[in-house]
Amino acid sequence: MEMTGSGLPPCSRWEYRTRPLCGGALLSSASTRFTPPSIASKSGALIGCRGRFSSPVFTSIGTSGSGSRCRRGRRMSINAAATGTLQKGIAEFYDNSSGIWEDIWGDHMHHGFYEQESDVSLSDHRTAQIRMIEESLRFASLSDYSLKKPRSIVDVGCGIGGSSRYLARKYGAKCQGITLSPVQARRARELATAQGLADKVSFQVADALNQPFPDGQFDLVWSMESGEHMPDKTKFVNELARVAAPGGTIIIVTWCHRDLSPSEESLRPEEKALLNKICDAYYLPEWCSTADYVKLLQSLSLEDIKAADWSQYVAPFWPAVIKSALTWKGITSLLRSGWKTIRGAFAMPLMIEGYKKGLIKFAIITCRKPAS
Ligand SMILES: C[S@@+](CC[C@H](N)C(=O)[O-])C[C@H]1O[C@@H](n2cnc3c(N)ncnc32)[C@H](O)[C@@H]1O
Numbered sequence: 001m002e003m004t005g006s007g008l009p010p011c012s013r014w015e016y017r018t019r020p021l022c023g024g025a026l027l028s029s030a031s032t033r034f035t036p037p038s039i040a041s042k043s044g045a046l047i048g049c050r051g052r053f054s055s056p057v058f059t060s061i062g063t064s065g066s067g068s069r070c071r072r073g074r075r076m077s078i079n080a081a082a083t084g085t086l087q088k089g090i091a092e093f094y095d096n097s098s099g100i101w102e103d104i105w106g107d108h109m110h111h112g113f114y115e116q117e118s119d120v121s122l123s124d125h126r127t128a129q130i131r132m133i134e135e136s137l138r139f140a141s142l143s144d145y146s147l148k149k150p151r152s153i154v155d156v157g158c159g160i161g162g163s164s165r166y167l168a169r170k171y172g173a174k175c176q177g178i179t180l181s182p183v184q185a186r187r188a189r190e191l192a193t194a195q196g197l198a199d200k201v202s203f204q205v206a207d208a209l210n211q212p213f214p215d216g217q218f219d220l221v222w223s224m225e226s227g228e229h230m231p232d233k234t235k236f237v238n239e240l241a242r243v244a245a246p247g248g249t250i251i252i253v254t255w256c257h258r259d260l261s262p263s264e265e266s267l268r269p270e271e272k273a274l275l276n277k278i279c280d281a282y283y284l285p286e287w288c289s290t291a292d293y294v295k296l297l298q299s300l301s302l303e304d305i306k307a308a309d310w311s312q313y314v315a316p317f318w319p320a321v322i323k324s325a326l327t328w329k330g331i332t333s334l335l336r337s338g339w340k341t342i343r344g345a346f347a348m349p350l351m352i353e354g355y356k357k358g359l360i361k362f363a364i365i366t367c368r369k370p371a372s
Helices: 037-043 080-105 122-139 162-171 182-194 233-243 269-282 290-299 317-325 328-337 339-346 348-356
Strands: 152-156 174-179 201-205 218-224 244-257 303-309 360-368
Touching: 080 182, 080 317, 080 328, 080 339, 122 162, 122 218, 122 244, 122 317, 122 360, 152 162, 152 233, 162 174, 162 182, 162 201, 162 218, 174 182, 182 201, 218 233, 233 244, 233 290, 244 290, 269 339, 269 348, 290 303, 290 360, 317 328, 317 348, 328 339, 339 348, 348 360
Parallel strands: 152 174, 152 218, 174 201, 218 244
Antiparallel strands: 244 360, 303 360
16 A cells, blocks of 8 residues: 555646546555444544543553554544544534624635635635535546445444534535534524425534444545544544445545654654644644554445545635634634634634644545445
């Protein structure tokens, strides 16, 4: 397996509609049988937690299935109490901040995919957010012309349902969204009703790590910028694979830290310090790398595993969010939405710093569950 994820060929404004694959590199593919998650999790993979959710509360590690290590021995999961604290923080964070985000940015709570670095207006940002969805679908080979359009979709970490409604409309599919935030679920339902999509999309408060769905239900499993919140990446990926239908596609678009070099045991202290500050502001557990995700998917014998670093295509996003926060409307809304949101706003420059230093990577990882 070789990762060649960084260099995507630039897409022109129009090309992204028509080119078969705009960027991204084939990472790996596996054609072995799908391994049930309960078995696969014993193979041991990644990722832990930090900051307020850090080491004192780690669960057991190793190959027991209740938590495990990656190659370099980092821990993968936190215990139930810490997970509960984290999830309460996430729910409150989005309960408080989703209204202001929607007011200024609309119903997509994720980065845009940009074709140019500067002079981007707010409407360009909205276009870029839609482009992010389209590019992600295309990267996973789910183009408009695909013979096998998804009929059932789960939107894992759905926000106020921007992706759910878009995908349901695009494919004429049924889509179920889950979020930890009751405010988001309610607003997502309101918007679906207002847009005449109430029979196509539904939303509930539920945990991505224990999804309320039977095995093998969804043709498309979609996680747009929610993976970074997951305190147990193994369980997260296991759940994505479990609910995917045979032959179904899994798309994870998420924040990662840079891949470690073969000689590195961990990130450098100053890198960890920067990520820790971001974690505190945005209710994130410990980060993992794109390579870590790929290994997890491989451990589940998923097929057509692909990954890419799209950091360069999202560069205008955070400067624009900061600019919008510094308007009169932004400042007054921030003041009304409380301390958690204000703290999130103060952390925005840290995201820019992380990207500039090559520490933060905007990653897409996709794969397919074997057909049988
Ligand atoms: C940055 S928002 C992204 C929202 C949406 N995907 C979008 O692109 O508009 C992160 C979302 O992940 C959700 N989330 C975080 N942890 C979760 C969990 N354990 N289970 C379900 N949703 C979770 C949050 O509630 C929030 O809706």
